[in-house]
Amino acid sequence: MSRRWRLGTAAAVLVSALLAGGAEAQTGASPPGVAKPGVSRAAKPGAARPAASSADTSAAAYGPRFASLCAACHGANGRSDMPGTPSLAGQHGFYAITQLFLFREGRRSNEAMTAVAKTMKDDDMRGFAAVIDALPAVPPAPPATPPDPARMNKARDLAREHKCVFCHGDDLSGGQQVPRIGGQREEYMRETLRGFKSGKRPGYSQAMTEAVSQVSVEDLDLLAYYAARVPVTPGAGAAASAPQAVPPPKR
Ligand code: HEC
Numbered sequence: 001m002s003r004r005w006r007l008g009t010a011a012a013v014l015v016s017a018l019l020a021g022g023a024e025a026q027t028g029a030s031p032p033g034v035a036k037p038g039v040s041r042a043a044k045p046g047a048a049r050p051a052a053s054s055a056d057t058s059a060a061a062y063g064p065r066f067a068s069l070c071a072a073c074h075g076a077n078g079r080s081d082m083p084g085t086p087s088l089a090g091q092h093g094f095y096a097i098t099q100l101f102l103f104r105e106g107r108r109s110n111e112a113m114t115a116v117a118k119t120m121k122d123d124d125m126r127g128f129a130a131v132i133d134a135l136p137a138v139p140p141a142p143p144a145t146p147p148d149p150a151r152m153n154k155a156r157d158l159a160r161e162h163k164c165v166f167c168h169g170d171d172l173s174g175g176q177q178v179p180r181i182g183g184q185r186e187e188y189m190r191e192t193l194r195g196f197k198s199g200k201r202p203g204y205s206q207a208m209t210e211a212v213s214q215v216s217v218e219d220l221d222l223l224a225y226y227a228a229r230v231p232v233t234p235g236a237g238a239a240a241s242a243p244q245a246v247p248p249p250k251r
């Protein structure tokens with residue numbers, strides 16, 4: 001069960017625009033792509049659309065801005081110590097840019113983050129996403145009390161039953177548009193999972209709304225407990241797009 005989920009057709013169209021960056025993104029209709037080192041995004045000769053910006057949106061260029069604008073809440077290394085504020089360490093740039101876009105467009109709402117994202121241009125979203133993409137995963141500080149084996153086992157079963165691992169991976173490290181949730185802050189996940197269920201947090205696609213619709217709030221809280229405590233692996237940023245060792249399930 002380690003094959004990771006891919007977006008459906010409609011969302012895939014948006015996502016390919018997102019990856020490509022450039023012209024389509026300038027309209028604000030879809031998020032800009034994340035800068036990948038060595039990938040040229042110059043417009044084709046004679047293309048009618050404006051060329052993608054030539055600004056430096058590399059992680060190196062935006063690192064200092066992350067340190068001064070984001071680290072106070074999200075932590076200098078992306079490991080957040082602030083309740084309600086997610087860790088960004090080990091998070092995927094592709095997911096991050098999508099969320100920054102949702103905040104900026106007012107489709108995901110949070111007082112602190114909406115204020116931050118409102119000021120961002122497309123290039124800024126690319127630059128910050130590149131920084132986040134480059135932050136290695138950092139395990140949380142060991143909890144004061146060890147994980148309760150009974151709760152962990154029950155939640156592991158729930159994560160299979162409700163296909164959480166199908167999309168987020170067996171180690172919950174995610175990949176591309178699916179966020180890493182292994183090692184994420186528990187209270188943040190509890191809140192955000194309840195938000196998907198109540199409709200307070202609309203996703204970029206229907207994936208999460210559908211995933212949680214049949215899960216009780218009690219079980220969602222248990223899943224947050226579990227995800228916060230699974231061992232943090234370096235994860236799937238690159239591995240998710242590489243061929244999987246386990247063959248996909250038969251149809
Ligand atoms: C004042 C505190 C604060 C600052 C400063 C801040 N953030 Fe956030 N950020 C938050 C909170 C709180 C959330 C969670 C919002 C929610 O619950 O929906 C968040 C969420 C996010 C997310 C979504 C993460 C996820 O797992 O879904 C990203 C990406 C992000 N912030 C990036 C940034 C970047 C980049 C900066 C700097 C330019 C920044 N943030 C500055 C508080 C902050």
Ligand code: HEC
Pocket residue numbers: 005086159162163164165166167168177178179180181184189192193202203204205206207208211212215223224
């Ligand atoms: C069909 C694929 C899919 C399934 C199944 C799925 N997820 Fe997700 N999950 C996603 C995607 C995609 C997102 C990004 C949300 C968006 O659209 O903005 C996400 C987001 C999340 C987040 C928010 C992370 C953050 O940093 O804000 C949590 C927590 C989460 N999922 C937990 C779960 C749990 C627990 C389950 C099982 C009950 C589950 N997911 C099932 C695809 C999936």
